[in-house]
Amino acid sequence: MEAGLFENPKEEDTVDMEFFQGEKQKVIQPASLKDPKLEKLKEALVYWINSTLKSEHIVAQSLEEDLYDGLVLHHLLSRLAGVHLSVEEIALTSAAQIRKLEVILEELDKRLGQEDSSRIKWNVKLIHNKDLLATIHLLVAMVRCFQPELELPPNVKVEVAVVEVSKSGIKADVQTEVLTEERHADSDSLSNTEREDPIEQLLKLEAHKVNTVKKAILHFVNQNMSNMSLQVADMDKQFADGVILLLLIGQLEGFFIPLHDFNLTPVNSSEMLHNVTLALDLLCDTGLQVSSVDPQDIVSQDVAATLKVLYALFKKHNGK
Incomplete structure (x- = not known):
C-alpha cells in the first residue's frame, strides 16, 4: 500500500517531514485533487464566502491561500453568528496569525457543537499550514450550521493517504474521506x-x-x-x-x-x-x-x- 503514494511528486507537493513528525496526517491523493466533484465543491465554497462577505469588500480566490491567516474566518464568524472577537484585524506575522486562529477556532468549535476534540477534522496547525482537507471540512461544517438551506455539491469524496512519520520511517495507508454526504435514493426520487x-x-x-x-x-x-x-x-x-x-x-x-x-x-x-x-x-x-x-x-x-x-x-x- 505504501508504494506509489508519492511517486513523481511536484516540488510544491513534497512532504514536510518535520510537520508530520510524531503524528498522523492526511494528504489528498493527486488523482482526487483533479476530481471535478472536488473542484465544484471548492468553487461553491469560494462563491459562498464571497457572497456572504460581499458587503465587507472581502474577496477569496483560493481556499488554500486565503483562509490560513484568520481574516476571512473572522469575518465569516462575525457575519454569520454576530460574534465580534477581540483579535487583530490583520495579522502579519506567523505567530500573530496562529494566536488569531486559536481564538477564532475556539469560538467556532463551540458554535459548531464540536465538543469532542478527537473528532474535529481541523485545528489551528492544519488551517495555518493551508491544509486543503481540513479547510474544506471546516467550511462545510460552517455552511451546515449557519446556512443549512444552502445546497453544496453532494457525495464528494476524496482518496487520502494517511501518513505517520516516525524515526523508523513512513507508514502510510489509503482511505476514503467524505467531504459532503451522499444524496439518499429517496431524495433523488422526489417528485x-x-x-x-x-x-x-x-x-x-x-x-x-x-x-x-x-x-x-x-x-x-x-x-x-x-x-x-x-x-x-x-x-x-x-x-x-x-x-x-x-x-x-x-x-x-x-x-x-x-x-x-x-x-x-x-x-x-x-x-x-x-x-x-x-x-x-x-x-x-x-x-x-x-x-x-x-x-x-x-x-x-x-x-x-x-x-x-x-x-x-x-x-x-x-x-x-
Whole structure:
C-alpha cells in the first residue's frame, strides 16, 4: 500500500517531514485533487464566502491561500453568528496569525457543537499550514450550521493517504474521506413538485388560491410602507422599476439607502435594471438569497420572480 503514494511528486507537493513528525496526517491523493466533484465543491465554497462577505469588500480566490491567516474566518464568524472577537484585524506575522486562529477556532468549535476534540477534522496547525482537507471540512461544517438551506455539491469524496512519520520511517495507508454526504435514493426520487420552489408550486394552483397569497403579501407590503405614505395596488407592475422594492428593503432591514445610489424616478429600462440589481444585491448582503431570480425578470414584470422576492421578505419579517 505504501508504494506509489508519492511517486513523481511536484516540488510544491513534497512532504514536510518535520510537520508530520510524531503524528498522523492526511494528504489528498493527486488523482482526487483533479476530481471535478472536488473542484465544484471548492468553487461553491469560494462563491459562498464571497457572497456572504460581499458587503465587507472581502474577496477569496483560493481556499488554500486565503483562509490560513484568520481574516476571512473572522469575518465569516462575525457575519454569520454576530460574534465580534477581540483579535487583530490583520495579522502579519506567523505567530500573530496562529494566536488569531486559536481564538477564532475556539469560538467556532463551540458554535459548531464540536465538543469532542478527537473528532474535529481541523485545528489551528492544519488551517495555518493551508491544509486543503481540513479547510474544506471546516467550511462545510460552517455552511451546515449557519446556512443549512444552502445546497453544496453532494457525495464528494476524496482518496487520502494517511501518513505517520516516525524515526523508523513512513507508514502510510489509503482511505476514503467524505467531504459532503451522499444524496439518499429517496431524495433523488422526489417528485418535481416536492423539489420545486414554493412560489412555482403556488402558481400552478387555482387562481383564487394564488390571489389569497398575493393579498396576504400585498397587505404585508402596504403595512410596512404606510409610514412613507406609499401604497401598492398592483404587485405585478409596481415593483418593476425597483424603487418601492428598495424602499421596502430599507424599511424592513432598518437602513437608509442614499438617494444618489439609485434612480428615484427611473425613466428607462437601464435605470430600472440598476435599481432592481441594487435591491437584489442588498438582499444578498443581508443573508437573504432568492433562488433563480434575475434582475431583468423583475423589470420585465415576471410574476413568479416578483413573488419570490416579496415572499422571501414576507417569510423573514412577517410578524416581527
